[in-house]
Amino acid sequence: MRILVTGGAGFIGSNFARLVTKERPEWETIVLDKLTYAGNPANVRDLRAMQGFSFVQGDICDKALVGDLIPGCDAVVNFAAETHVDRSLAGADDFVRTDILGTNTMLEVVRHHPRIRYLQVSTDEVYGSLPTGSAVEDSPLNPGNPYSASKAGGDLLALSYHRSFGLDVVITRSSNNFGPYQYPEKVMPLFLTNVLEGKPVPLYGDGMNVRDWLFVEDNCRGVLTVLEKGVSGEVYNIGAGNELPNIEVTMMILDAVGASSDMIRYVEDRPGHDRRYSLKCDKIARLGWAPSGDFPGQLSRTAAWYRDNRAWWEPLKSGEFKDYYRRMYEGRRGYSETSPVSG
Ligand code: NAD
Numbered sequence: 001m002r003i004l005v006t007g008g009a010g011f012i013g014s015n016f017a018r019l020v021t022k023e024r025p026e027w028e029t030i031v032l033d034k035l036t037y038a039g040n041p042a043n044v045r046d047l048r049a050m051q052g053f054s055f056v057q058g059d060i061c062d063k064a065l066v067g068d069l070i071p072g073c074d075a076v077v078n079f080a081a082e083t084h085v086d087r088s089l090a091g092a093d094d095f096v097r098t099d100i101l102g103t104n105t106m107l108e109v110v111r112h113h114p115r116i117r118y119l120q121v122s123t124d125e126v127y128g129s130l131p132t133g134s135a136v137e138d139s140p141l142n143p144g145n146p147y148s149a150s151k152a153g154g155d156l157l158a159l160s161y162h163r164s165f166g167l168d169v170v171i172t173r174s175s176n177n178f179g180p181y182q183y184p185e186k187v188m189p190l191f192l193t194n195v196l197e198g199k200p201v202p203l204y205g206d207g208m209n210v211r212d213w214l215f216v217e218d219n220c221r222g223v224l225t226v227l228e229k230g231v232s233g234e235v236y237n238i239g240a241g242n243e244l245p246n247i248e249v250t251m252m253i254l255d256a257v258g259a260s261s262d263m264i265r266y267v268e269d270r271p272g273h274d275r276r277y278s279l280k281c282d283k284i285a286r287l288g289w290a291p292s293g294d295f296p297g298q299l300s301r302t303a304a305w306y307r308d309n310r311a312w313w314e315p316l317k318s319g320e321f322k323d324y325y326r327r328m329y330e331g332r333r334g335y336s337e338t339s340p341v342s343g
């Protein structure tokens, strides 16, 4: 079995590549990654010495390269994407390019090798904000920001290649992942590392937006389950049922690193901020997958990882990140480095 893991130098892709080399040691794993700002060779450094693992730097939009790599594979798992909602609000060109055109480039190559299984990694955000209830796999898509709209475009293309050309396509839609190796722009590593640097944490709006928190290793086991057992043409939600308002998660994060609520700054909200995501996950449960549970324990292990791995994240928060942080936060209503501001 040879698999191509695109985006495998990012957060979830590198955790997935690590899981596969451990649990399926007989497989050959090729990581293809462009190494954008979010891709980091350090995320897979430990894997490079493993037999059967290889790394290729390149773009999923590069049809010639993808056309060289895919034909010898049995499966493709497409994690590669632009992934940060706030960046998509600042400009969506890269999102449309990678998440839609890149997906299409891969599908066009797979189309000529129809025995290959293609797994498209997607997100609960494609269902949009749900005031009540939980999304099932055939709920309407109602993306609310350019990131989720681009991801929905990728999903629909993948499903259309299944229906039009019989490609062996499966899709996973997971909720918010957290754990080791997450780029520190996302809320959990941003807040943890800010506090470790003595900086405040910028909480958007009233802090009552709800996300369902899924430990990255659970998601990776879910992706592997769908890759091996999923029915062709089907979509599988992956969530852990840890639905919490952001303020509660923030308090847990602060607690995990021994800080108090004085570190919270309520800042101007994200435009179009989806209020609540929620997934029903009975379908993947029927394939034998279940989340491992213990959200507080997973969060405190995650906090310990960031506390113990400053050498991993400190370089990521220097250079370009400082400009990003300044642009994104420092002019925002309610933001202050020094004194607490309420409300
Ligand atoms: P990430 O931003 O940490 O990593 C993305 C990786 O893709 C990076 O290594 C980057 O270099 C690579 N990449 C970007 N554009 C590329 C291109 N054109 N060609 C090749 N490589 C490219 O993202 P992540 O959080 O690990 O997310 C992985 C996947 O999971 C994405 O498809 C995302 O939409 C999906 N997802 C993420 C979450 C989450 O909570 N993080 C939740 C649900 C779904």
Ligand code: TDX
Binding pocket: 083, 084, 085, 086, 122, 123, 124, 125, 175, 176, 177, 185, 186, 187, 188, 190, 202, 203, 204, 205, 209, 210, 211, 246, 270
């Ligand atoms: O500084 C912040 N302050 C804040 O209050 C940031 C960065 C976020 N937030 C809020 C916004 C969200 O309600 O925290 C919540 C989580 O935000 P993000 O970490 O940016 O994730 P989200 O927008 O929910 O999207 C994530 O989950 C679905 C991933 O980034 C996507 O890639 C994934 O598809």
